[in-house]
Amino acid sequence: DALIRYADLGSDYNVQLHVQLHTGEIMASHPKDAWCTRFHFDEDTIWMDLNGSRFMHIAAMSQAMADGPLSQEESDDLPWGVNRPEGRDTSQVVRVGSIWAIDLGRDPANPIASLGSVRLECLSIESEEVMLRVSDLVTDQPEALSWDTIWVTHDQNVSQTHLSLLNREVVDIEPPTGTWELYFTQYTTLFETEDGEPLEYLVTGVLSHAEGVRVLQPEDGDWEYWKEVEWNSEDWSEDWDVLGWDWKSYSLSDGSYTINSDQIYCIATSEGREFLLRFLDFYDETGATGRVTYETLER
Structure with missing residues (x-):
């Protein structure tokens, strides 16, 4: 069955979270100035x-x-x-x-x-x-x-x-290898500009730099389709930012975020376990941003 999970970065996005995919457990949490x-x-x-x-x-x-x-x-x-x-x-x-x-x-x-x-x-x-x-x-x-x-x-x-x-000094930040797959955090990305010069920008999202983790972002097909179809190993990516930040978009006129819950991600762990994931919300019950609600399903 699909499970709803939460990862709360705070309204100031000042927390970084190492998360275990199959349990949704936060394995480590630390402020951004810890390292x-x-x-x-x-x-x-x-x-x-x-x-x-x-x-x-x-x-x-x-x-x-x-x-x-x-x-x-x-x-x-x-x-x-x-x-x-x-x-x-x-x-x-x-x-x-x-x-x-x-x-x-x-x-x-x-x-x-x-x-x-x-x-x-x-x-x-x-x-x-x-x-x-x-x-x-x-x-x-x-x-x-x-x-x-x-x-x-x-x-x-x-x-x-x-x-x-x-x-x-050296600091204790990361949980043991194999106990986490997702890293909820702000990070610096690079946008392409018309003049070809990359624009550095701070975004909030999810990285997957844990060892052995691979991610696929399908171009088409819905949740039910990717739950059943065979996943082609040639399509996997080891890039850290496939999950990234662009599952949400911000409207300057409305001053609010919209979530693209139709955007599906396929994730393979170092143990060979396979999960579907999609993002559902970026707000908590008070209307503050920073709490990521997401859904996972292990195949």
């Missing part, structure tokens, strides 16, 4: 992701800039960018000697305020550990920079190890 970057240890490659829920940005820096002065104007001129919402690319690979400028994004308590910026350097990499150092980004007195050293160790129980650059 800044996360590290995924993948055989011989280590990846670093930004917390896109805060509109964080990153820019590569040269080795010569690691300990040097940097004015606010020079910081503004760095080649800032965001992580792609559909998944990782080679720019996110961690290498010894890599140096990044990281904009820590917006303050969840005051979205027009910045949480500041840091410079982050990778000092060494072992098979199960990365050593980093972090300090303030903008300074006219580099000799006064105060560096903190942080060791990020591979935790075999989770897919990603999270780091707070605000508190400069």
Whole structure:
């Protein structure tokens, strides 16, 4: 039988939720400022992701800039960018000697305020550990920079190890691998524009970056059809943002959201279980936004 589930991000969208698909249970919940970057240890490659829920940005820096002065104007001129919402690319690979400028994004308590910026350097990499150092980004007195050293160790129980650059420490964020499939959160997406330049925009939706999860968004056919028809494995996507945000639309004239409940999603878990999912609502009983109501059916 189909089941109705809820995931409440709050009217300010300040919560991120790891959710188990077959039970609807929230396996972990944390505020958006609980972490800044996360590290995924993948055989011989280590990846670093930004917390896109805060509109964080990153820019590569040269080795010569690691300990040097940097004015606010020079910081503004760095080649800032965001992580792609559909998944990782080679720019996110961690290498010894890599140096990044990281904009820590917006303050969840005051979205027009910045949480500041840091410079982050990778000092060494072992098979199960990365050593980093972090300090303030903008300074006219580099000799006064105060560096903190942080060791990020591979935790075999989770897919990603999270780091707070605000508190400069590793933090316990993610539930064990295999216990969750969906991540309800705000995140930064990229819209195509007429001039070809991508527009960075903060949206609220669902990501599926848990290991082994695949999603299919059919172009046609209703709920009953996809409940019975064979699912073609060639159509599956491992992109993280297939569920995404566009199951809802916002009317500027009405000032309200409309849900496209005819939009169907097929989800396969790492265990091979198959689920149908559709979104039903984005409001709670008081009329506040942020509570996602969705329906699931295991085949």
